[in-house]
Amino acid sequence: MRPHRPALALAVLAAVLAAAPPAARAVEPKTARRxxxxxxxxxxxxxxxxxxxxMNPELGNREFETARLIAAKLRPLGLEVRTGVAKxxxxxxxxxxxxxxxxxxxxxxxxxxxxxxTNLPYKSLNPGVMxxxxxxxHSSVVLGTALVLNAVKDAVKGTVTFLxxxxxxxxxxxxxxxxDLMVREGALDDPPVGAVFGFxxxxxxxxxxLFASGNVTAAADTFTITVKGRSAHGARPQEGIDAIVIAxxxxxxxxxxxxxxxxxxxxxxxxxxxxxxxxxxxIIADRxxxxxxxxxxxxxxxxxxxALMGSVVRKITEIYGAEHExxxxxxxxxxxxxxxxxxxMTPTLAxxxxxxxLVPWKPQMIAEDFAFLAxxxxxxxxxxxxxxxxxxxxxxxxxxxxxxxxxxxxxGMRVLSHLVLDALETQSALASGRQGP
Numbered sequence: 001m002r003p004h005r006p007a008l009a010l011a012v013l014a015a016v017l018a019a020a021p022p023a024a025r026a027v028e029p030k031t032a033r034r035x036x037x038x039x040x041x042x043x044x045x046x047x048x049x050x051x052x053x054x055m056n057p058e059l060g061n062r063e064f065e066t067a068r069l070i071a072a073k074l075r076p077l078g079l080e081v082r083t084g085v086a087k088x089x090x091x092x093x094x095x096x097x098x099x100x101x102x103x104x105x106x107x108x109x110x111x112x113x114x115x116x117x118t119n120l121p122y123k124s125l126n127p128g129v130m131x132x133x134x135x136x137x138h139s140s141v142v143l144g145t146a147l148v149l150n151a152v153k154d155a156v157k158g159t160v161t162f163l164x165x166x167x168x169x170x171x172x173x174x175x176x177x178x179x180d181l182m183v184r185e186g187a188l189d190d191p192p193v194g195a196v197f198g199f200x201x202x203x204x205x206x207x208x209x210l211f212a213s214g215n216v217t218a219a220a221d222t223f224t225i226t227v228k229g230r231s232a233h234g235a236r237p238q239e240g241i242d243a244i245v246i247a248x249x250x251x252x253x254x255x256x257x258x259x260x261x262x263x264x265x266x267x268x269x270x271x272x273x274x275x276x277x278x279x280x281x282x283i284i285a286d287r288x289x290x291x292x293x294x295x296x297x298x299x300x301x302x303x304x305x306x307a308l309m310g311s312v313v314r315k316i317t318e319i320y321g322a323e324h325e326x327x328x329x330x331x332x333x334x335x336x337x338x339x340x341x342x343x344x345m346t347p348t349l350a351x352x353x354x355x356x357x358l359v360p361w362k363p364q365m366i367a368e369d370f371a372f373l374a375x376x377x378x379x380x381x382x383x384x385x386x387x388x389x390x391x392x393x394x395x396x397x398x399x400x401x402x403x404x405x406x407x408x409x410x411x412g413m414r415v416l417s418h419l420v421l422d423a424l425e426t427q428s429a430l431a432s433g434r435q436g437p
Contacts, residue, residue: 026351027421031155035417038148039410046147046413047406049073050140051122057111057129057136060167061087061177066109070143070164077150079162086181087171090164093191094149096156101427103420104161104188104196106179106373107142108135108168117400132402134201134386139164141199141384141412148417158424159191168369179369183376194427195341195378197419198370199412201386201404203394208385209353209415212361213342216335216381218267218295219302220367221328225250225313227277228323231286240284241322244277247288250316251275257308268305269295269365295365297334333371338378341423345380348422352415359385380419384412 027035049069058066067088074081080093088109116123116130124130131137146162163182171177182188188196202210227247232240251272262268270292277288294309296302310326317324349358361383370381386404387394395401 026348027418027425028155031152031421032418034152034155035148035414038151039144039413039417042144042147043410046140046144046409049143050136050406050409053109053136053139054120054131055122055125057124057126057131058109059113059129059172060110060169061171061175063088063109063166066139067164067166070109070139073143074146074162077147079146079150085185085187086166086179087175087177088166089182089187090162091182091187092146092162092164094146094153094156094160094162096158096160096424097154098157100156100158100424102159102161102191102193103423104163104193104373104377105142105145105416105420106163106165106196106198106370107138108165109139110135110167110169112169112398114398114400118403120403130400132398132400133169134397134402134404135168137201137386137404137406137409137412138199141409141416144409144413145416145420148413149420156421156424158427159193160420160424161188161191161193163187163196163373179372183372188373188376193377195338195380195423196370196373196376197416197423198373198379198381199384199416200368200381201397201408202383203387203396203402204359204383204385205387205389206385206405206408207353207389207411208357208359209349209411210359210361210383210385211337211342211346211349212363213337213339215297215363216337216361217332217363217368217371218269218297218365219299219334219371220331221294221296221302221306222331223290223292223294223309223329224325224327225290226325226327227288227290227317228325229284229286229288229320230322232284234280234282234284237284240286241320242284243288243322244285246317246320246322247275247277247290250290250313253312253316254309257305257312261308262301262305266301267295267297267363267365268301269293270305270309271295294328295367297363302330332367332369333375335368335371335379335381336374337380338374341378341380344426345419345422348418349382349415352418382415384408384415
């Protein structure tokens with residue numbers, strides 16, 4: 001079962017995109033050369049900005065200086081810039097030189113609470129905070145794309161909304177934020193966009209783009225299980241109800257939710273990542289707390305796993321005469337690439353990269369709050385290779401040693417520029433009744 005479908009009108013829009021002939025989807029050669037020239041012209045500045053953002057990382061909902069820098073670079077271009085969206089987000093609207101529909105491009109801005117362990121001359125200056133997930137690259141690539149498209153806006157047939165989003169890694173405890181809040185605050189509504197594009201750096205070879213239709217990432221939920229037993233002396237266990245033993249049995253039983261109760265063709269992960277309980281070696285614990293995550297690819301699996309977990313916890317605690325609390329919080333939905341939009345944009349990617357550089361993406365159990373944008377309107381999300389081809393491996397995302405190859409930046413700008421122009425051109429061509437360039 002696929003995630004929530006977009007509104008009917010937007011789904012029809014994506015279907016219209018897919019119906020267009022290949023000839024209507026290619027940026028004309030003259031405009032393509034102008035794009036390349038603008039990328040070359042702005043690349044040094046964009047790399048400089050990326051390094052500045054990397055040196056000055058900010059956590060979710062605290063991206064004050066990052067947002068100020070981005071807005072300062074966009075305002076002189078004449079774009080309609082709004083700040084303070086979803087706390088610290090920036091929304092910039094570029095109105096093309098020709099009338100047409102609207103699309104959006106999203107970049108996340110926040111860093112992680114990680115102490116950087118690279119030897120880069122532009123390493124983080126903020127102790128304990130690092131762009132260990134490449135959001136500095138995302139922000140700079142999308143900013144660069146805005147510069148490029150503004151320079152060729154006479155060829156832009158419609159409107160482009162650039163979303164610079166805070167708190168993709170999650171807002172601080174007790175705060176709201178991220179893509180969900182941007183959607184609720186109307187970031188995709190003025191103007192109403194028909195499609196949204198996003199990307200993430202990935203530790204694959206430089207020059208490659210990883211891409212797939214349908215599910216891209218998993219839904220990510222969290223849970224907390226509190227077992228309430230009864231304390232007693234460790235030498236007289238019969239007088240107590242051991243919360244730790246009960247918690248251990250729950251951990252083991254939860255593994256069968258996936259191995260014996262979930263559909264093996266519908267990927268699911270249940271992980272208990274934290275256990276706390278007990279006060280001394282010779283005291284029966286009266287309380288134990290388990291915390292973890294659930295990753296699913298479908299709403300059906302998400303609901304089933306949640307119900308099964310609740311049943312397992314309830315029955316095990318009842319057997320031992322204990323009490324419990326089971327708290328389950330839904331988080332990011334699964335990122336779902338709209339099949340019609342994906343089919344429409346595949347020729348663009350293949351034409352730019354060559355078929356050998358367009359790598360099939362296998363759905364991962366990671367999470368991404370771009371999913372909220374892609375539930376509002378048809379979305380397309382891809383992964384940009386940032387590993388130096390001379391290296392067989394590189395540190396993974398969220399590693400203190402993560403360091404993407406900056407030579408991926410111009411390719412990211414080029415891909416986004418072409419995707420945006422092709423999406424707008426295709427819709428405009430069909431709306432006018434044309435079937436060719």
